[in-house]
Amino acid sequence: MVELTAWPGIGDEDLLVAVANTAHGEPGEPDELADAAGMRTWWSGLGLALPADGGPRRPDAAESLAMLRALRAVIRGLALRNNGFETEVDTAVLDGLTLRLDLGGTPSLRADGPADLIRDVGAATVTALLRANARPGWPRLKACRGEDCRWVYVDASRNASRRWCDMAACGNRAKSASFRRRHRTGDATAAASASASA
Numbered sequence: 776m777v778e779l780t781a782w783p784g785i786g787d788e789d790l791l792v793a794v795a796n797t798a799h800g801e802p803g804e805p806d807e808l809a810d811a812a813g814m815r816t817w818w819s820g821l822g823l824a825l826p827a828d829g830g831p832r833r834p835d836a837a838e839s840l841a842m843l844r845a846l847r848a849v850i851r852g853l854a855l856r857n858n859g860f861e862t863e864v865d866t867a868v869l870d871g872l873t874l875r876l877d878l879g880g881t882p883s884l885r886a887d888g889p890a891d892l893i894r895d896v897g898a899a900t901v902t903a904l905l906r907a908n909a910r911p912g913w914p915r916l917k918a919c920r921g922e923d924c925r926w927v928y929v930d931a932s933r934n935a936s937r938r939w940c941d942m943a944a945c946g947n948r949a950k951s952a953s954f955r956r957r958h959r960t961g962d963a964t965a966a967a968s969a970s971a972s973a
C-alpha cells in the first residue's frame with residue numbers, strides 16, 4: 776500500500792528505503808549524503824520534485840546533513856530490529872530537527888524555519904516513519920542481515936520471512952561463510968544441517 780502526499784510525492788516505505796540506502800555497507804563506501812550537492816543530485820535522481828522554493832540554502836547544511844544521516848541510521852536500526860537484530864542508535868543529533876504541523880492538505884510535519892531541501896526531506900522522512908510504523912506492514916521493512924550490506928528493503932514474501940536483500944548474493948555468501956566456519960571447527964554435522972536447512 777502506497778500513500779502519496781502532495782510533497783514529496785513518494786510512498787512512505789519507498790522514501791524510507793531511499794533514505795536508508797543512500798549509504799550502506801562498509802565505511803568508505805560512497806555516501807550520497809556526504810555533501811549538499813550530492814544530496815541534491817540524489818534527490819533529483821529519484822525523479823522527485825524539489826519543494827516549491829526549496830534548495831540547500833541554509834548556511835548550516837553540514838548540520839542538516841548530519842541530522843539526515845542520523846535519521847538514516849535510525850531507519851536502518853529499526854529495519855534491522857524488524858529482521859531480528861537489536862542495535863543501538865544514537866539520536867541526539869535529531870534534537871536539532873525542529874518540526875511544525877502542516878494541516879493544510881494531507882496532515883504532515885514540515886521543517887521549521889527557512890525553506891531548505893535537506894530539512895524538508897528530513898521532515899518528510901519523519902512523517903513517513905511515523906505513518907509506516909503505524910501500519911500492519913511495518914515489520915516487512917527490513918535491513919539485510921549481511922554484515923557488510925545492511926541494505927534496506929521491503930520484504931514482499933508471502934510469509935514475511937525474507938532475511939537477505941538478495942539470496943543470490945548476501946544469503947548465499949552468509950551461508951557459505953557459516954559453512955566454512957563450522958567446517959573449520961570440524962563440526963561436519965552442524966555444517967551439514969546448516970546446509971540442509973537453508
Ligand SMILES: [Zn+2]
Binds near residue numbers: 939945
Ligand atoms: Zn544484503
